[in-house]
Amino acid sequence: MKKRIISGCLVLALLIGGFMGIDRFRPEERSISIVNAKVEPSQKETGLKVDAKAAVLMDATSGEVLFAQNAHKRLPPASVTKVMTMLLILEACESGKINLSDTVTISERAAAMGGSQMYMEPGEQHTVEELLMGVAMASANDGAVALAEHLAGSVEMFVERMNKRAAELDMKDTNFVNTNGLPVSNHYTSAYDIAIMSKALIRFPETQKWFTKWQATIKVGLPGKEKDFGLTNTNRLIKIYPGAIGIKTGFTQDAGYCLSGAAERNGTRLIGVILGASTSKVRFAEISKMFDYGFSNFESVKVAKKGQVQKALKLEKGTPSKIDVVMEDDVAVLVKKGKKNSIKTKVEMKGYVPLPLKRGQQLGELVVYQDGVEKERFPIVAAESAKKASIKDLYIQMMKKII
Structure with a gap:
């Protein structure tokens, strides 16, 4: 018990020492690029007039x-x-x-x-x-x-x-x-x-x-x-x-x-x-x-549903300490018939974002690839709000981990 109390005091001291830093989460640090504009198919490509x-x-x-x-x-x-x-x-x-x-x-x-x-x-x-x-x-x-x-x-x-x-x-x-x-x-x-x-x-x-x-x-x-x-x-x-x-x-x-x-x-x-x-x-x-x-x-390929969880995100110095990142809307992409299996997806998160977070705030994108080539990007957002944790909140979180 004494060891736990001592550990708790050490944790509290560390929290107080670092509490004034910038509160942020640390997902994969990757900027979100803009997909190049697509060429609009004309009569030459489609045979339509x-x-x-x-x-x-x-x-x-x-x-x-x-x-x-x-x-x-x-x-x-x-x-x-x-x-x-x-x-x-x-x-x-x-x-x-x-x-x-x-x-x-x-x-x-x-x-x-x-x-x-x-x-x-x-x-x-x-x-x-x-x-x-x-x-x-x-x-x-x-x-x-x-x-x-x-x-x-x-x-x-x-x-x-x-x-x-x-x-x-x-x-x-x-x-x-x-x-x-x-x-x-x-x-x-x-x-x-x-x-x-x-x-x-x-x-x-x-x-x-x-x-x-x-x-x-x-x-x-x-x-x-x-x-x-x-x-x-x-x-x-x-x-x-x-x-x-x-x-x-x-x-x-x-x-x-x-x-x-x-x-x-x-x-x-x-x-x-x-x-x-x-x-x-x-x-x-x-x-x-x-x-x-x-x-x-x-034909249309359904990729994800509105509210579907794409990532569980841990927050540093946040309460709650973890939130789900979900699809903002239903997601479907159009492919040529017979090419459904060519679709793959990948989650990309934004860089550092300061707390607080608002429910529905964009935190990244779901990137859709076809045959390895990027096709579309769709917003993924916070499923709930999160705020900057107080010293008490952080102490409780750390003590729970120790206990």
Whole structure:
């Protein structure tokens, strides 16, 4: 017992002597490099040629581009603009700023919008979810404006948020001027940028019940004067292409026929974008052709699940003294069919990181290799928070080891 007490005192003295040092963990000291940008496959590599001004085929999980035609050309997107409008609303619901059940009062400005609409009257009220359904299915311009005003206070402030979010998503060929895509100067985006924001949007499971529903009925009008209004989905892709799950159509004389579409088969989810097709029939035929190419040649390999432990990390001078490092999100990569077994993974940790650590803080990356060549990197994060241990905490930890 005396020996244990003496040992404890020695440990305490050592702790006090070193306590003022920098608190950090000591994983493998390795910096995280940036993967080189990938070449976007064109007609030459794929044999595909799309009858439209621009087109992109993208893996919806990893963001890998499988085909590109004028992918970064700046073009008017028409109502495909509403992908960003819906994304901001759903992200605001996710963060708790607003709720799907919120009541929205329709303004004069919203009710006066032209083009496709729900024909709502100033002063009538709807939930956020009803308006989202109208935007998703019937491309309701009035619904898009009402949602923008509800979240940001005005259309102008909402458009500022649209452009800010576009920058955060690295959408370099995009500038929004309105919420709905009605013709206006300097309102543009690209097929690639639309695929990026569509990828962000369809991670919300709520979208599937709107994007895949063919018809629905809601009540519109002021109290006492309500009437049934039928919503019919503008996206015929969900009727004609097996596995189609969305997303948004668009048309103006300037933009031509546009479409951001998504389809899923056997766990593989793809996004296709068509801009500037000559007819509605052409846009659906061309995106179907892209999807056929993607599903015939590629398959998705699940690498890890959200929350799956990748490493148990010991902390120096931290409490707790050990935390799990986990996947931030589900991880899957796309490979050519028959190449599933070519995928390997490796955990790489950041260098020294000072305490405290926050839950969800990135601590490293899961690196995915195919045939020994790096393919993708995905964040791994702290499963829980950790703080700088007090002298008492450290003494208790060391005494437990001794005892």
